Amino acid sequence: MGTPASADLIGDILLFAGLTPPMRAKLAAIAAVEPLPAGATIFEEGDPAGDLYVVLDGRITLSVRIPGEPERSILSLREGELLGWSALLGRKRVATARVVLPSQVLRLRRSELLELCEMDHDIGYVIMRQAFEEMADRLLATRLQLLDVFGPRKR
Amino acid sequence: MSARPRLGIFKMASCDGCQLQLVGCEDELLAVAGALDIAFFAVATSKKDDGGRYDLALVEGSVSNEEQLAHLLDIRARSDFLVTIGACATSGGIQALRNWRDVDEMIRVVYATPSYIDTLATSTPIADHVPVDFELRGCPIDKGQLVELITAFLVGRRPAIRDESVCMECKRAGATCVLVAKGDPCLGPITHAGCGAICPRFGRGCYGCFGPKERAAASALAAHLASGGVPAEALVRKLRGFTAWAPAFRDASDALDEG
Amino acid sequence: MQFLERAALDALFDALRAEGRAVLGPTVVDGAIRLAPIDGAQDLPAGWTDAQGPGHYRLRRGGDATFDGYVVGPDSLKQVFFPSKETLYRAERRADGKLGFSPVLPDPGASAVLGVRACDLAAARIQRAALEGGPYAEPRHRARREAALIVAVNCTRPGALCFCASTETGPRVTEGADLVLTERPDGFLVEAPTQAGRAVLARLDTRPAAADEVAWVDDAMREAAANMGREVDLDGLPEQLFGRLDHARWKIVAERCLACGNCTSVCPTCFCSTSEHPSSIDGDEASRVRLWDSCFTEEHAYIHGGGFRPRTEDRYRQWLTHKVGAWVAQFGTSGCVGCGRCIAWCPVGIDLTEEIAALRQGEGIAALPAPPAHACATDEDLVPRAATVTRVERESDDVVTLHVAVDEGLQGVLPGRFCQVSLPGIGEVPISISGGDGALLEHTIRAVGRATDALCALSPGDAVGIRGPYGRAWPLEALAGRPVVVVAGGIGLAPLRGALRSMIARPDEFPEVHLCYGARSPADVLYAKELLGWMEVPTMHLHLTVDHASPAWLGHVGVVTRLLDARSVPAGASAMICGPEIMMRFTVERLAQLGVPDERTWVTMERNMQCATGFCGRCQYGPYFVCKDGPVFSFDQIRFLFGEEGY
Ligand SMILES: Cc1cc2nc3c(=O)[nH]c(=O)nc-3n(C[C@H](O)[C@H](O)[C@H](O)COP(=O)(O)OP(=O)(O)OC[C@H]3O[C@@H](n4cnc5c(N)ncnc54)[C@H](O)[C@@H]3O)c2cc1C
Ligand code: SF4
Ligand code: SF4
Ligand code: FES
Secondary structure, three states, X not given: OOEEOOHHXXXXXXXXXXXXXXXXXXHHHOEEEEEEOOOOEEEOOOOOOOOEEEEEEEEEEEEEOOOOOOOEEEEEEOOOOEXXXXXXXXXXXXXXXXXXXEEEEEEEOHHHHXXXXXXXXXXXXXXXXXXXXXXXXXXXXHHHHHHOOOOOOOO | OOOOOEEEEEEOEOOOHHHHHHHOOXXXXXXXXXXXXXXXXXXXXXXXXXXXXXXXXXXXXXXXXXXXXXXXXXXHHOEEEEEEEHHHHHHOOHHHHHHHOOHHHHHHHHOOOHHHOOOOOOOEOHHHOOOOOEEEOEOOEOHHHHHHHHHHHXXXXXXXXXXXXXXXXXXXXXXXXXXXXXXXXOOHHHEEOOOOOHHHHOOOOOOOXXXXXXXXXXXXXXXXXXXXXXXXXXXXXXXXXXXXXXXXXXXXXXXXXXX | OEEEEHHXXXXXXXXXXXXXXXXXXXXXXXXXXXXXXOOOHHHOOOOEEEEEEOOEEEEEEOXXXXXXXXXXXXXXXHHHHOOOXXXXXXXXXXXXXXXXXXXXXXXXXXXXXXXXXXXXXXXXXXXXXXXXXXXXEOHHHHHHHHHEEEXXXXXXXXXXXXXXXXXXXXXXXXOOOOEEEEEEOOEEEEEXXXXXXXXXXXXXXXXXXXXXXXXXXXXXXXXXXXXXXXOOOOOOHHHHHHHOOOOHHHHHHHHHOOOOOHHHHHOOOOOOEEEEOOEOOOOOEEEEEEEEXXXXXXXXXXXXXXXXXXXXXHHXXXXXXXXXXXXXXXXXXXXXXXXXXXXXXXXXXXXXXXXXXXXXXXXXXXXXXXXXXXXXXXXXXXXXXXXXXXXXXXXXXXXXXEEEEEOOOXXXXXXXXXXXXXXXXXXXXXXXXXXXXXXXXXXXXXXXXXXXXXXXXXXXXXXXXXXXXXXXXXXXXXXXXXXXXXXXXXXXXXXXXXXXXXXXXXXXXXXXXXXXXXXXXXXXXXXXXXXXXXXXXXXXXXXXXXXXXXXXXXXXXXXXXXXXXXXXXXXXXXXXEEOOHHHHHHHHHHHHHOOOOHHHEEEEOOOOOOOOOOOOOOOEEOOEEXXXXXXXXXXXXXXXXXXXXXX
């Protein structure tokens, strides 16, 4: 299951920019770099809470099932973005994550991550804050999507 | 246009006045008849509804009994573009005055054999029951607007039927404002244009027969007229004329009624 | 200055008629003093007095048979020079399938308008600036204006609603008149500032005015100025109004305002218009008719999908912030000349002097940017040219690109500009130039309503009408030399395509161009083939996203703002944006975070347009007209108003 992550790699990730070198080392200890082939499914809508990922490169899309309609992709994630954030809250997966272009992800094991955050609130704070930032961006984007800015399709 | 579009003209509860406008369009009617297949027109021809589809359906009148409601649903299902014509169809018409009364009581008073009368408790606009593609206002509708509606439908333009105040037409026509220059209570500022400001042009206040314009500030106008000494009852009567059941007029008249 | 006996007034009519002039003047009709054709002095309202107040106008007869008992009625020179309804052109479908357009231009016989007041002459000057003083001049307005000889009067007894002294537009006539009369008990003092006026004066039996009579006029004018029924303080008002867009007063006045449009109809400076396209029932004969409109109608601010000014407070605020606010930036003068008409003829008596006074009480000042200056006045009769569709490309479900050959060719075809594209009997709509040159235009059109539906249904060989191009192009010269980020949403790629093609063709000036394009779904992506070609262009970097897709789609999913990051927005970049307004709003914020300053961010605006030439007033946007000052703006020009509800 992938190769262990280095503290340097962690340092390159924008999301973790606020971590000190010792913190990075701690995070590296629970993380692994995983290559993922195009077409792979990382998790599916409804799965129990699992690990947290950061996209290192490639492209991963989130899609949702709509009863009576074909499945629909609603968001793609790229380099530097967080995937599977609901893991932090222990929720079920709310979307299906598919790899559309060959990708690399950093995988953070959920239980150890939560434990680390509990034990070292400084790390916990940085991670939660970053997750929060990203959620705010995504919320804004979702709003725009909801507004259907291209105007109502006719009839 | 290869096959001529099929036109159906239907009626619910109404006086036929609006349909008669079409009959009265003599010259234009010939052109209309040439461009359309008038497949159903109860007032003017003896043709029966053949149960087919209609490209354009004009519906006159309000819904005041169960039979009309069933008929309306049937027409809607068979029509591509449904237009309500006249105050009855768009806002319930004069007969909507019954909506403020006890219908059974009225029937007992008016008819010798009340049991012959089958009626819903209310007289309501077509749009309360089925989706409407366009509303042609007026009591009766204006000939010019009817021809414009049909021409626009055939040619494919948005009908030049403006949702603006009667005042806009009144001022364009160069009439003197009867409200300002004579103190006549006039509903023009809150009434949908289309009549060519005919009443003000002949020196009388507008009766509001085209119903409220968009954003009709009926209460604001009523408050102003009341401050100028027009009694509340008179204002209620004025607002409960041809289109009493239209929400903007209804709410304002109810508010006045309650004091 | 000359003196004319009261009894000799009929001679003035004779003199005007001798010049072949039809005479219009004040006369009593239906209980008001109206401007109408009159035959002689007996038709003038001698001895009538008007009582005017907010929402109130009554005429009373009595007193001396003089002309100083009344002031302005509802009419002004606007009725004469800019009729409430007129046909602009006729169109017919010829036997060969082509369209024939023929302008309808007035042939006004010589006329004379009597009894015009100083405020109305100021108003005529202001209307002239709007209709003849911008980049285009309306020939119908000019013809009527030039045909009229103006016999003005100095007001010696201002009315209860007059405040021309505050607006510095009266009571003394200082402009625009051929003859100026000042009434005295025994007759009239007459000045003739123009040659035409002197010619008329020469036909009259007058004597030179005595020195004391000349001095009397000065005194009378001073006294009149001191006796205004109302006053208003216009100083610094534009900045105050735009700084107080959330003033509580707007809501208060909206509780009374009926949004009926009487105020704008009687205002001698209001010039907004709309148009209709009546036709015969087969559509073969059609015309375009222009009619007075008002910023109080819903349609005024309508664009496909909704209106910008749904609430009455939005409309009243638009009116006042334009009239006595943005007007100053646009025309160098306030749009109010102090005539009081809007106060008298408002059915509920809303008094703008009171509203202005209330709005001055408050906090907030906003500097108004000045709109760009325009080289003056080429004639524009608003008549389309016949054109033919040569090719139709279907871009998506509801979008097509029309290739259009214009018979006589067009000048000034540049990316970012737009044409008015029309079908007789159906309508005319603004459509950006998405490619082409003077001989062959490309227009990419999304079917959203009646006119665009009909345009999208055209086939090669079909005829259309085209006029233009209008508006301001993308400032490619200003953009050259830096990286450029182009952000497009939906149909917004159309006006950018021509600019992208130009930038690709000039790699030295545009070494790095990023296109960030968001469409609704993969099937809605415009110019798919051309985009594929652009992927091969070394200077072009394509970033494409869709709002949603099937899982088979390998591209980005999400809104276009998510494409904007350090990779697509290089340091020092400039930006060009076109898309739905809400998308542009989020895009400029994101670009600002990434270091693109407002003055290097260019956007295109969309507002309802009828004329595209600055005449119809529909496309007002604060101090700008989108049609002539835009549609391309640098963001620092519009930031102060951008996203403000109601504009
Ligand atoms: C500068 C400019 C450039 C444009 N470029 C393009 C383009 O390249 N491609 C394209 O598909 N569309 C473009 N539009 C939008 C296009 O003009 C409208 O979609 C069109 O006017 C809708 O007309 P309609 O009769 O089909 O719709 P309806 O909804 O029936 O509109 C009725 C009338 O309202 C007015 N109106 C409605 N929407 C607009 C609008 N968005 N802008 C201005 N007036 C409007 C028009 O007078 C129209 O005839 C542009 C608009 C502007 C202002
Ligand atoms: S705003 Fe009112 S007072 Fe001013 S010029 Fe217009 S009508 Fe006259
Ligand atoms: S201010 Fe008066 S005249 Fe103008 S729209 Fe409002 S109610 Fe009508
Ligand atoms: S003024 Fe008419 S469109 Fe701009």
